[in-house]
Amino acid sequence: MSDHDWQAPGGAPAGGSVPDATGTPYGAAPTPPQAPGAAASAGPYAGMVPPPMPPGAWTPPPKPGLLPLRPLGFGTLLWAPFRVLRRNPAATFGSGLVVQLVSVLATLAVFVPFALFVFSRVENVSSADADAILSGAVGGFLLLMLVPVAISLVASAFLQGVMVVEVASGTLGERLGFGALWRRAAKRIWPLLGWTAIFTGAILLVIAAFVALIVVAAVTSTTALVVAIVVALFAGLGFAALGVWIGTKVSLVPSVIVLERAGIGAAVRRSWQLTNGYFWRTFGTLLLVAVILNIAAQVVVQPVSLIGTIVAAIVDPTASGAYLTITIVTTVVTVILSLLIGAITAVVQAALVAVIYIDLRMRKEGLDLELVRHVELRDAGQPVGDPYGVPESPGAVGAAGPSGS
Template sequence: MSDHDWQAPGGAPAPGSVPGPGSSSGAPAPGGSPHAGAGSSDAPYGAPLPPPLPNAPGAWAPPPKPGLLPLRPLAFGTLLWAPFTALRRNPAATFGSGLVVQLVSAIATVAVVVPFLIFTFSRIENAAAEDLDSLTAGSVGGLLLVMLVPIAVSIIAAAFLQGVMVVEVATATLGERLSFGALWRRAAKRIGPLLGWTALVTLAVLLVVAAFVGVIVVGAITSPAALVVAIVVTLLGGIGVAVLAAWLGTKLVVVPSIIVLEHVGIGTAVRRSWRLTDGYFWRTLGTLLLVALILNVAAQVVVQPISFLGTILAVLIDPNGTGSGLTITIITTVVTFILSIVIGAITAVVQAALVAVIYIDLRMRHEGLDLELARTVELRDAGQPVGDPFAPPTAGAAAT
C-alpha cells in the first residue's frame, strides 16, 4: 500500500488519492442507493447496509389502519375475524342494537301468538264434537295469518340491524366510534330501500316454500303413490333450490351495504353487487359459511349443556313424573330462552357486520377503495374538508 492510498479511519482521503468504494464523495456505492448509508457514508464496500430510516423516501411502511380494518385488500384471516372485532370494538352500540332487535322480535311473537293460542284452545275445549274438525282447521289457518305480524316485525328489525352494522363498519374503518343513537339515525335514512330489498328476499323464500307445500298437498289429496312422488320431487327440488339460493345469495350478498353506503336504489345495488363479487365468489361463499359454522357451534356449546343439565336435574328430582321437578324445568327454560336471545343478538350482529366487511374488501380489490379511504383520513386529520369516500365510482373509474 502506498502513502497516497492511506486514509485515516473515518477521515477524508489523502490529497490526490482516488476515492474508493464506500468513500464520502457523494457517489453511491455499487449496488447501494443514496439512502443506503443513512447515518454513515464510510461503510466498507460489501458490508451489510443499515436499514433505511422509517421516513426515508422509498422505505416500506405498513398500510395505515386508522380503525377497524387495515386500508388494503384483506387477508382471509382478517376478513374472517373482523366482524367479531367490530362487535368487541363498540359493544354498547353493536350488541345493544342486536339485543333490541331480538327483543322486539320475541316480544312481537309472544304478544300476538300466545293470546291467539289461548283463545283457540279454549274454543276447542268447549266445542261440540261435530265442529271440532272445522274449528281445528280454521285455527291452523288463523295461526298462519297471525304469524305474519311477527314475521313482518322481524323483517323490519333485521333490515334496521343490517343498516346499523353497515354504518358501524364503514365509520369504524375510518377510525370513528358512533353512539347507539347516531348509528340508528344514520341507518334510518336508508331504511326504505333496505326494507324493500328484505321484503323481496322474504317473498321469494315464502313463494318457494309455498310451492313445495302445494306439491305435497296435491300429492296427498290425489293418492298415496302421488304423495310419495311429491315428496321425492320436493326433496330433489329442495337440493336444486339450495344450490341456486347459495349462488344468488353470494352474488347479491353486498346489496344492503351498497344501498346504505352508496345511496342507490335496489336495481343499481343488485347490478353493483353482481359485478363486485366477480372473481371472488368462492372466497365470499367460504367466508359466509365458515362464520355461520363458527357461530352455530358456539351457540350449541353454550345452550345445549344447560338444557341437558336441566333435563337431568328434573329427572333426578322427579323420576316418577309427579311434578316436583317442574320448577327446575321452568328455570331451565327461562335461562335457555335468555341465552338464546343473547346468542341470537351476537349472531345477528356478526353476520350483518360480515356483509359490510366483505363489501369494503371487494371494493378495495376492484376499485382501489383503500386509496380513497387513506386519502380521506389524511385530509380529515389535516383539518381539510373531505367528501364521501364510499360514494359510487364514476363511470370511468368503474370501468377500470
C-alpha cells in the same frame, strides 16, 4: 541508510502504526459506536445515526380504526366482524338485542292471546265442535305467523343498515353511539325493507310451489304423491344450489343501498359486479362464519338444557312440583341465552357483509387509497366528502380480479 531511517510501506515510521480506513491505528482496539449526540472526542463513530429507510421500503398500511386500509387477508376478513362487536359493544350488541327482543315480544304478543282464546273455546264446547275449532285454530295460527315474520323482517333489515354504518364509520376511526347509528340507518330504511321483502318473498314463493305440488299429488293418488316427493327432493336440491349462488351474488345489496344510496335494482347490479371473480371467497367466508356461530350457539345452549333435564330427573323422578320448577327455570335460562347468542349472531353476520363489501371495493376500485386520502384531509382539518360514494366509472367494476363466477 541507518536502521532508524527505514519506514514501513505507506509512510509510517518504523515502530509506529498505520491508521486503517476508519482512522484507527493498526493494533489498537476500534472505538465502538456511540449514541447520537455523544461528544466528538468519544471516537470516530460519535454522532452517527442509523441511515434512513431506503425508498420503496415496506411500511405497514394505516389503520385509523376497525380495518387496515388495504385489501384484507382471509384471517382479517374472517375475524373483523367479531372485532366490530368488541370495538363498540354498547351500540352494536345493543342493536342486536333490541332486534331479538322485538321479534320475541311480537311473537308472544300475537300467539299467547290467540292460544288462550282457542283453549278456552275448546274447553266449553262439545267434542263434535272441538274438531272444527281446532281446524280453525290451525288456520288462525298460520295467518298470525305473518305478523311476527313481517316484524322480524323489518327488524333484520334495520339491523343490516345499522351494522353497515358501524363498519363504514369504524373503518375511518369514528365511534358512533346507539342513537347516531340508528339515525343514519333510518335514512335508508325503505329501500332496505323493500329489498328484504323481495328476497324473502322469492324464497317463500319457491317453498309454496313445492308444497302445492305435494298437496295436489297427495289428493290425486298415492303413486302421484311418491313421484311428487321424489321430484320435489331433486328439484329442491337444484333450487337450493341456485339459491346459494344467487344469494352470494346479491349479498352486498344492503351495503350498496346504505353507503352508495342506490336503489334496489342498481344495488343488485352493483353487488353482482363486485362479487365477479370473488364468488368462492365471499361464499366461503359467509359459510365459515355461519358455521362458527352455529357451533358456538350449540355449545352454549345445549349443555344448559341437557343439564337442566338431568337435574330435574334426579331431584324429582316422579315429575311432581320440583321437576316442573326446574324445567321452568331451565327453559327461562335457555331462552335468555338464545336471545343473547341470537343478538351476537345477527350483529356478526350483518357486519361481515359490510366488511366483505369494503374489502372488495379496496381490491377492485382502490377504495383504500380514497379512505387514506379522506383520513389525512380530515385530520388536517380540511373539508372532506363521502369516501364511500359511487365511483366515477362504475362500469369498470369487475374488470380486475381473478377469473371466476
